[in-house]
Amino acid sequence: xxxxxxxxxxxxxxxxxxxxxxxxxxxxxxxxxxxxxxxxxxxxxxxxxxxxxxxxxxxxxxxxxxxxxxxxxxxxxxxxxxxxxxxxxxxxxxxxxxxxxxxxxxxxxxxxxxxxxxxxxxxxxxxxxxxxxxxxxxxxxxxxxxxxxxxxxxxxxxx
Amino acid sequence: xxxxxxxxxxxxxxxxxxxxxxxxxxxxxxxxxxxxxxxxxxxxxxxxxxxxxxxxxxxxxxxxxxxxxxxxxxxxxxxxxxxxxxxxxxxxxxxxxxxxxxxxxxxxxxxxxxxxxxxxxxxxxxxxxxxxxxxxxxxxxxxxxxxxxxxxxxxxxxxxxxxxxxxxxxxxxxxxxxxxxxxxxxxxxxxxxxxxxxxxxxxxxxxxxxxxxxxxxxxxxxxxxxxxxxxxxxxxxxxxxxxxxxxxxxxxxxxxxxxxxxxxxxxxxxxxxxxxxxxxxxxxxxxxxxxxxxxxxxxxxxxxxxxxxxxxxxxxxxxxxxxxxxxxxxxxxxxxxxxxxxxxxxxxxxxxxxxxxxxxxxxxxxxxxxxxxxxxxxxxxxxxxxxxxxxxxxxxxxxxxxxxxxxxxxxxxxxxxxxxxxxxxxxxxxxxxxxxxxxxxxxxxxxxxxxxxxxxxxxxxxxxxxxxxxxxxxxxxxxxxxxxxxxxxxxxxxxxxxxxxxxxxxxxxxxxxxxxxxxxxx
Numbered sequence: 001x002x003x004x005x006x007x008x009x010x011x012x013x014x015x016x017x018x019x020x021x022x023x024x025x026x027x028x029x030x031x032x033x034x035x036x037x038x039x040x041x042x043x044x045x046x047x048x049x050x051x052x053x054x055x056x057x058x059x060x061x062x063x064x065x066x067x068x069x070x071x072x073x074x075x076x077x078x079x080x081x082x083x084x085x086x087x088x089x090x091x092x093x094x095x096x097x098x099x100x101x102x103x104x105x106x107x108x109x110x111x112x113x114x115x116x117x118x119x120x121x122x123x124x125x126x127x128x129x130x131x132x133x134x135x136x137x138x139x140x141x142x143x144x145x146x147x148x149x150x151x152x153x154x155x156x157x158x159x
Numbered sequence: 160x161x162x163x164x165x166x167x168x169x170x171x172x173x174x175x176x177x178x179x180x181x182x183x184x185x186x187x188x189x190x191x192x193x194x195x196x197x198x199x200x201x202x203x204x205x206x207x208x209x210x211x212x213x214x215x216x217x218x219x220x221x222x223x224x225x226x227x228x229x230x231x232x233x234x235x236x237x238x239x240x241x242x243x244x245x246x247x248x249x250x251x252x253x254x255x256x257x258x259x260x261x262x263x264x265x266x267x268x269x270x271x272x273x274x275x276x277x278x279x280x281x282x283x284x285x286x287x288x289x290x291x292x293x294x295x296x297x298x299x300x301x302x303x304x305x306x307x308x309x310x311x312x313x314x315x316x317x318x319x320x321x322x323x324x325x326x327x328x329x330x331x332x333x334x335x336x337x338x339x340x341x342x343x344x345x346x347x348x349x350x351x352x353x354x355x356x357x358x359x360x361x362x363x364x365x366x367x368x369x370x371x372x373x374x375x376x377x378x379x380x381x382x383x384x385x386x387x388x389x390x391x392x393x394x395x396x397x398x399x400x401x402x403x404x405x406x407x408x409x410x411x412x413x414x415x416x417x418x419x420x421x422x423x424x425x426x427x428x429x430x431x432x433x434x435x436x437x438x439x440x441x442x443x444x445x446x447x448x449x450x451x452x453x454x455x456x457x458x459x460x461x462x463x464x465x466x467x468x469x470x471x472x473x474x475x476x477x478x479x480x481x482x483x484x485x486x487x488x489x490x491x492x493x494x495x496x497x498x499x500x501x502x503x504x505x506x507x508x509x510x511x512x513x514x515x516x517x518x519x520x521x522x523x524x525x526x527x528x529x530x531x532x533x534x535x536x537x538x539x540x541x542x543x544x545x546x547x548x549x550x551x552x553x554x555x556x557x558x559x560x561x562x563x564x565x566x567x568x569x570x571x572x573x574x575x576x577x578x579x580x581x582x583x584x585x586x587x588x589x590x591x592x593x594x595x596x597x598x599x600x601x602x603x604x605x606x607x608x609x610x611x612x613x614x615x616x617x618x619x620x621x622x623x624x625x626x627x628x629x630x631x632x633x634x635x636x637x638x639x640x641x642x643x644x645x646x647x648x649x650x651x652x653x654x655x656x657x658x659x660x661x662x663x664x665x666x667x668x669x670x671x672x673x674x675x676x677x678x679x680x681x
Contacts, residue, residue: 025440025459026421026439026440026441026459027441028441028442029421029422029423029424029438029439029441030421030422032424033383033422033424054441060442063443064441064442064443067426067443067444067600068423068424068425068426068444069424069425069426070383070423070424070425071424086345086346086544086594087345087346087503087540087544087576087587087590088345088346088502088503088574088576089345090587090590091502091503091504091576091577091578091579091582092503092504092531123384123425124343124345124427124544124594124597124598125343125344125345125347125384126170126384127170127171127342127347127348127350127351127382127384127385128170128171128174128348129345129346129347129348129500129502129503129508129574129576130171130206130207130348130500130501130502130505130508130509130510131171131174131175131206131207131209131508132502132503132508134174136384139386140173141170141171141173141174142174142175143171143174143175144174144175
């Protein structure tokens with residue numbers, strides 16, 4: 001298990017979240033969401049703590065975290081850019097958009113730019129299929145995105 | 160006088176700048192000392208015209224679209240607040256042909272009301288269905304739903320009333336209503352539109368389901384890609400609780416129904432109902448063997464109704480207007496209406512709710528206006544990533560579950576993705592396998608391994624065009640598809656062959672075969 005340093009404050013926040021969700025039926029997903037919303041990722045070093053609180057094995061916690069695309073075990077960049085790869089967006093040229101993003105950012109999917117600003121992720125449908133191709137930057141969705149507009153969105157995020 | 164201005168808060172409208180339009184209108188009104196009340200409605204579903212701004216006038220709501228922040232000054236100059244003419248003025252919204260030609264039952268209020276205003280919901284016939292349901296026995300409610308002919312709108316098209324009846328018939332101290340809001344199919348967004356545009360109709364539908372089968376707890380399993388739907392649902396649930404429409408003793412009936420939204424975490428397979436239940440229980444979303452059916456042993460081992468958003472959101476109007484009213488729409492065994500979503504390379508993409516029976520061609524050309532690129536539409540994929548690709552020769556197929564089954568296709572959740580003639584169908588077949596490989600839960604071998612082998616075989620087909628081994632690799636992909644079709648545990652592996660084989664059969668030339676070979680063979 002790879003250790004990633006988390007701060008004392010983050011640790012306290014995690015403890016509080018565990019207490020809050022411990023008694024929820026099917027607590028693990030809501031808890032993982034809460035942790036990731038709060039500190040940006042789910043560090044592997046806290047698996048034992050979660051496992052103990054929810055009466056699970058560490059393997060079960062690891063299994064769940066890694067099963068779902070949404071959860072990350074490492075900090076993402078300051079901003080996450082998701083490009084839709086699904087059929088509707090493909091029909092409107094998302095492949096070119098993906099290639100453009102990878103080239104401009106100098107990263108592949110699941111990677112973060114050298115300046116730590118942008119993490120690039122694929123996504124399979126954002127439910128914006130009448131206005132394809134779609135991109136999500138953090139929690140905001142953008143439709144009919146051209147390469148130039150993607151550049152502008154990335155530049156804006158970096159500012 | 161305060162003028163009411165409607166600007167959508169729907170994700171798709173936001174994706175093309177609705178927020179900026181709203182703040183620009185607010186700022187300009189303030190600058191001019193004009194009083195406006197901005198209401199953030201859902202989308203009317205004419206997405207190519209977003210951002211659509213509507214102004215309430217004494218003749219009705221007047222639409223202006225598509226509005227950009229740079230249009231605001233000229234709209235005020237033209238006195239749009241009094242419904243006056245402007246280059247972007249479309250006239251009365253209710254007279255728009257695109258809307259007039261639809262039969263909006265499930266979507267009656269979407270785009271019309273303020274989604275989080277309970278008063279607005281009630282003023283537009285909201286909660287009439289629940290009021291009626293509370294006067295009936297559980298069996299009577301279930302019978303009404305059964306008689307309406309409503310079938311699961313998530314894609315499987317299983318009769319909703321029959322599912323409910325199984326749960327009703329189970330003895331258990333706890334039962335659950337689970338709403339499958341993990342709308343992962345590309346080309347679909349009707350669930351999102353309901354949740355963002357009329358969340359109370361879903362809440363009401365789930366409450367009726369709970370009252371009918373004796374379930375006191377409901378969960379909405381919502382995909383994590385829908386942050387705006389999450390916020391809207393949570394706000395609506397809190398309002399409904401406060402007003403006594405959720406919680407204990409609903410409307411003084413003595414019945415209890417609690418509702419909670421649970422966020423999914425980006426796994427497509429969790430749209431499969433048993434995988435969804437595993438996920439709700441806090442586990443990896445591995446598909447379960449059936450039987451036992453979720454209706455008998457579902458969430459936490461208890462009897463559970465698992466229904467799609469649209470199925471549940473259609474229940475209130477059935478309980479309000481009666482089973483026959485709903486059943487009078489449709490054709491054959493497909494009763495009622497289907498919210499169809501036009502997507503992909505389409506000029507006029509958006510939501511079209513129609514009685515079953517309209518043809519693909521009407522949707523693609525009469526509503527959709529042809530392709531966005533202006534090139535011929537070569538193929539459409541109906542029913543999401545596990546749906547078949549249909550060539551132009553099948554565009555006269557009526558939207559009807561059985562008619563689609565007959566041509567070895569699926570209607571699914573009603574999403575239609577159009578592709579123009581630049582599409583490479585071998586690439587689409589490869590993508591279908593690739594998607595299955597990314598999203599497979601891994602429990603069964605045909606799906607877990609077959610999907611990866613499928614990508615490799617398609618690569619071989621492409622690279623061996625014109626070589627002696629080409630025919631053999633074509634046979635290989637057919638054999639592999641046969642194994643996945645018949646050997647997979649759920650629809651993910653079991654239906655990935657639909658896009659693959661339909662692409663191969665209808666567009667053989669893209670795979671290096673003569674254009675006529677195998678056409679139509681399934």
